[in-house]
Amino acid sequence: xxxxxxxxxxxxxxxxxxxxxxxGKKEGEGPLRNEFDAIFEDTTMGKESFELAESAxxxxxxxxxxxxxxxxxxxxxxAMTGDLLDQCVGSCFALKDLQIPFxxxxxxxxxxxxxxxxxxxxxxxxxxxxxxGASSHFCSSERQFRFPLEYGGQRPPTAQWTVTxxxxxxxxxxxxxxxDCPKITAANIGTITDLGIKDPNNMGAAMAPVSGxxxx
Numbered sequence: 001x002x003x004x005x006x007x008x009x010x011x012x013x014x015x016x017x018x019x020x021x022x023x024g025k026k027e028g029e030g031p032l033r034n035e036f037d038a039i040f041e042d043t044t045m046g047k048e049s050f051e052l053a054e055s056a057x058x059x060x061x062x063x064x065x066x067x068x069x070x071x072x073x074x075x076x077x078x079a080m081t082g083d084l085l086d087q088c089v090g091s092c093f094a095l096k097d098l099q100i101p102f103x104x105x106x107x108x109x110x111x112x113x114x115x116x117x118x119x120x121x122x123x124x125x126x127x128x129x130x131x132x133g134a135s136s137h138f139c140s141s142e143r144q145f146r147f148p149l150e151y152g153g154q155r156p157p158t159a160q161w162t163v164t165x166x167x168x169x170x171x172x173x174x175x176x177x178x179x180d181c182p183k184i185t186a187a188n189i190g191t192i193t194d195l196g197i198k199d200p201n202n203m204g205a206a207m208a209p210v211s212g213x214x215x216x
Contacts, residue, residue: 001124006189013183014120015174018069020061024138024164036165037064043139043164050139051085058083058094058135058166065168071129073098076170080104080118081133082111084141084162091135094166100131109207110190112167117187119171128172135166146201159201 001010020037028039038060045056058081066072079100083090088104095102107114115132123130141162147153171184197206 001121006191007186008117008121008189009186010120010124010184012124013174013185014123014171015181015183016169017172017181018065018067018071018170019168020064020068021167022057022061022064022165024057026138026161027163027165037061043137050137050143051090052093054083054085054090054135054137054140054164054166055093057137057164058090058133058168059098061135061166061168062094062098062131062133065131065133065170069129069170069172071170073100076100076129076131077127078103078119078122079131079133080115080122081131081135081168082106082115083135084108084137084144086144090137090140091133094133094135116169116171116184117189119169120184120187123171123173130171131168132171133166133168136162136164138162138164156201160203 001008021035022038022040023036024043025039025041028036033039040057043053044050045053047053047056062079079095080103081091081094082088082105088106091104103118105111105114105118111134112132115134119130119132138161142148174183199205
């Protein structure tokens with residue numbers, strides 16, 4: 001790999017050989033419903049807490065992505081996943097039974113891009129196969145960042161609705177068998193930008209600048 005400014009270019013385009021996205025009931029009723037691998041009507045996933053439900057969703061996404069790539073957990077060199085919970089506990093429990101070397105990452109709404117970039121860097125450096133993933137759950141993130149749903153607080157007009165779902169991708173070095181797979185050819189690492197948004201509920205305004213080019 002080599003660097004040009006803040007962008008990393010890979011010597012070998014890295015192939016995404018398998019991926020999966022799973023979501024909850026609300027997301028499954030939206031315009032992207034046909035794009036998901038699984039829609040869970042019970043967003044508790046039969047678990048005792050929303051945090052455990054988030055772990056179960058991430059686990060499901062990883063297992064499906066591996067299956068779509070024709071891989072087993074023993075084939076994976078590293079798994080890089082993250083979530084919105086303290087100490088990436090959602091990811092920890094998602095991967096606990098898979099016994100894959102785990103690197104927890106936190107990037108809030110950039111977590112999937114962050115894990116994909118790092119998976120690509122490790123694969124470019126020689127790792128055989130890496131998993132990148134991320135998850136969130138509306139109910140667990142409300143408890144983490146604002147108030148538990150049981151509190152019954154009124155939602156202000158600028159409040160966001162965090163997705164209930166998880167995604168995962170398997171990243172490998174390109175070879176003849178992966179010629180038709182999506183490729184990662186470069187990764188750009190951004191800098192921290194504070195535009196002075198003061199409303200803690202209006203996370204959309206705080207994060208919107210990442211969608212465009214920001215110049216001083």
